[in-house]
Amino acid sequence: MHAIEFRDVDFSYGEGGFRISKLNLDVEEGEFVAILGHNGSGKSTFARLANGILVPDRGTIRIFGVPLSDKTLYEIRKQVGVVFQNPDNQTVASIVEDDVAFGAENIGTPREEIGRRIDFALGAVGMQAYRHATVQRLSGGQKQRVAVAGVLALKPRVMILDESTAMLDPRGRKEIMDVVLRLNREEKMTVVLITHFVEEAMQADRAFVMNRGELVMQGTPREIFSDGERLLTFNLALPRISVICQALNEGGMSVTDTLDFNILADEIAKELVCGS
Numbered sequence: 001m002h003a004i005e006f007r008d009v010d011f012s013y014g015e016g017g018f019r020i021s022k023l024n025l026d027v028e029e030g031e032f033v034a035i036l037g038h039n040g041s042g043k044s045t046f047a048r049l050a051n052g053i054l055v056p057d058r059g060t061i062r063i064f065g066v067p068l069s070d071k072t073l074y075e076i077r078k079q080v081g082v083v084f085q086n087p088d089n090q091t092v093a094s095i096v097e098d099d100v101a102f103g104a105e106n107i108g109t110p111r112e113e114i115g116r117r118i119d120f121a122l123g124a125v126g127m128q129a130y131r132h133a134t135v136q137r138l139s140g141g142q143k144q145r146v147a148v149a150g151v152l153a154l155k156p157r158v159m160i161l162d163e164s165t166a167m168l169d170p171r172g173r174k175e176i177m178d179v180v181l182r183l184n185r186e187e188k189m190t191v192v193l194i195t196h197f198v199e200e201a202m203q204a205d206r207a208f209v210m211n212r213g214e215l216v217m218q219g220t221p222r223e224i225f226s227d228g229e230r231l232l233t234f235n236l237a238l239p240r241i242s243v244i245c246q247a248l249n250e251g252g253m254s255v256t257d258t259l260d261f262n263i264l265a266d267e268i269a270k271e272l273v274c275g276s
């Protein structure tokens with residue numbers, strides 16, 4: 001089943017402004033999809049359309065087969081959770097557990113269920129020990145994990161992370177990526193990761209590239225990153241490992257274009273032995 005389905009979706013912010021025309025895409029249930037794209041390519045607009053914050057001018061958006069409309073919006077919002085970029089803008093309460101509970105309380109989750117949801121969500125992001133802590137005292141990575149927990153407490157079937165790691169240092173980014181990967185692999189949560197960091201997209205099942213409101217590339221990360229020249233035309237860089245593979249090949253070694261550092265290390269070792 002498609003978790004998210006866009007069919008011929010048109011959207012514009014107004015006459016002469018940014019527009020998306022005839023956007024068609026599918027995200028499968030249980031899939032981990034990365035969306036890459038230069039500034040202003042329409043990634044956040046996609047996220048806002050997918051959970052009904054914005055309404056298309058034409059076309060249909062279905063979430064698990066149900067068309068988004070005024071009537072279904074409330075139910076669909078429960079299924080599609082979005083984590084945004086800046087954790088400070090997402091904090092609503094000063095104590096971690098209240099902050100995590102806020103969204104779930106808002107959608108009418110029964111009182112006795114809230115406690116369980118907080119346990120589950122804080123456990124999933126590894127923040128149980130901070131349940132009674134003050135949000136403002138946490139590090140950036142911890143705050144963002146609390147923001148992820150707040151969305152998890154809604155028990156959404158789909159989680160969209162819109163540049164949710166952009167403000168974090170490498171360690172904070174890894175914390176969030178680990179949580180997201182685990183939720184996808186173990187809880188079968190459908191994940192859409194919007195990111196500028198190509199290294200993060202390497203871990204996805206599939207990647208989409210957006211440019212000026214259009215979906216211009218889609219495929220496995222390997223497929224996407226094997227066309228470096230095309231990516232460059234969309235102002236996207238290659239992952240470090242692809243750059244290394246390219247440089248080695250140009251330098252006279254013959255290695256496979258891989259995204260796996262272990263494979264690359266083996267190949268270099270073989271080349272060094274055979275080539276000597």
Ligand SMILES: Nc1ncnc2c1ncn2[C@@H]1O[C@H](COP(=O)(O)OP(=O)(O)OP(=O)(O)O)[C@@H](O)[C@H]1O
Nearest residue numbers: 013017018037038039040041042043044045046163
């Ligand atoms: N509320 C709005 N009203 C008018 N134009 C908008 C609005 N929000 C975004 N835009 C414009 O729409 C275009 C796409 O914006 P969007 O936020 O979807 O891009 P993005 O790919 O998420 O970019 P970034 O990488 O900077 O987050 C941009 O040119 C932006 O200026």
Ligand SMILES: [Mg+2]
Nearest residue numbers: 043044045163
């Ligand atoms: Mg954005």
